[in-house]
Amino acid sequence: MGFVLRWMCAFALLALTFNPTEYNYVQWVRTYGSQNLSVAALAGLILLIGYIIYLRATLRSIGGFGMVLVLAVVGASLWVLYDLGVLRLDNPSFNVWLGLVALSFVLGIGLSWSIVRRAVSGQADVDDVDA
Structure with missing residues (x-):
């Protein structure tokens, strides 16, 4: 359940x-951002904090190569589904929704990887520790 939540x-x-859709931060800022600049800045900063948390944890746990590798596995899976006729890409x-799911999968794995590694290997990760 933890991975699904992440x-x-x-x-x-x-x-x-x-x-x-029209219900997203980018579209809202384009349409109403100049009228509500303080709200747009606050919402943007909150989103930025979320991205920093996810990207930092993902880079620490699986690294850039791991991110590319997970994205490649997701891409290859989509390619297989397309070749089998299960998936159509004409819409x-x-x-865009498919891309969002793929990217969120990479971030979700990145945030959950330390937990998976600890469960599989029995070893805990240690962040930078000063001696």
Whole structure:
């Protein structure tokens, strides 16, 4: 359940920032940002904090190469689904949602990887510790 919650929070962060509907931060700032500059700045800073938390944890746990590798596995899985005829890519709006799911999966795995590694290996991760 922990991974699903982290994944859904990553998806919410990405979808709140941008999605193909009119209900997202980017579209709201384009339309109303100049009228509500202080609210736009506050919301942007809150989103930035969320991105920093997720990206920092993901980079620390699986690194840049791990992020690319997870994204490649997700991409290859989508390619297989497309080749089997399960997935159609002719709808641009659906493609954006698919991209959001793929990116949120990478961030969710990055935030959960230390827990998975500890469960599999029995070893705990130690962050930078000063001696």
